[in-house]
Amino acid sequence: MNFYLLIAGCIALVASVVHLTYARKQYLVTMMQADFDPIAKVVLRCAFHYVSVFLLLSTFVLFACTFAAIAEMQSFGMLIFIGLNFGLFAIWQLYIVFISDARVSFKRLFHWLLFALIAVFTALSLLAGGI
Numbered sequence: 376m377n378f379y380l381l382i383a384g385c386i387a388l389v390a391s392v393v394h395l396t397y398a399r400k401q402y403l404v405t406m407m408q409a410d411f412d413p414i415a416k417v418v419l420r421c422a423f424h425y426v427s428v429f430l431l432l433s434t435f436v437l438f439a440c441t442f443a444a445i446a447e448m449q450s451f452g453m454l455i456f457i458g459l460n461f462g463l464f465a466i467w468q469l470y471i472v473f474i475s476d477a478r479v480s481f482k483r484l485f486h487w488l489l490f491a492l493i494a495v496f497t498a499l500s501l502l503a504g505g506i
Contacts, residue, residue, distance in 0.1 A: 377441055379500035380454075383493050384437035387461075390489040391430040398486075399423075433457045437497070451501070458497035465490035 403423050407416055436457060440450040468487040 376443075377500045377503070379496045379503060380437055380441040383496035383500065384434060384441055386489055386492050386496065387430065387434040387437050390486065390493065391427075391434050393486075393489075394427060394430055429460070433461070433493075437493075440500075454497055454501055458494045458501070461490045461497070462494035465494060 403420065406419055409416075436445070436450075436453050439445045440454060445453070465487040468484060468490065472484050472487070
């Protein structure tokens with residue numbers, strides 16, 4: 376069992392739960408009630424659910440790799456993909472916080488930290504070997 380992957384999987388599970396509960400209530404529901412183009416609402420709702428599926432599948436794969444339920448050859452590529460995606464999510468969210476006109480605090484947009492931790496622990500698991 377790879378403990379780095381176990382930690383990454385647990386953090387991904389927390390990120391998934393936060394996304395499906397807090398973020399849904401704070402952002403998706405609020406956005407759906409806002410007064411703007413209905414097509415834009417549909418597109419943003421789809422994007423929210425694409426992220427939901429990615430988070431849940433990534434969590435599943437991280438746990439599956441932790442307990443060696445996936446062959447090492449296949450898990451290596453998936454873990455690189457997951458780690459890079461979460462790393463890019465973290466970088467992108469920090470970038471948006473810094474260039475945003477709205478006064479957004481790191482306290483409200485804390486997801487970047489979860490994404491960065493998942494990326495780091497996934498990378499550590501790959502560097503440590505023994506997937």
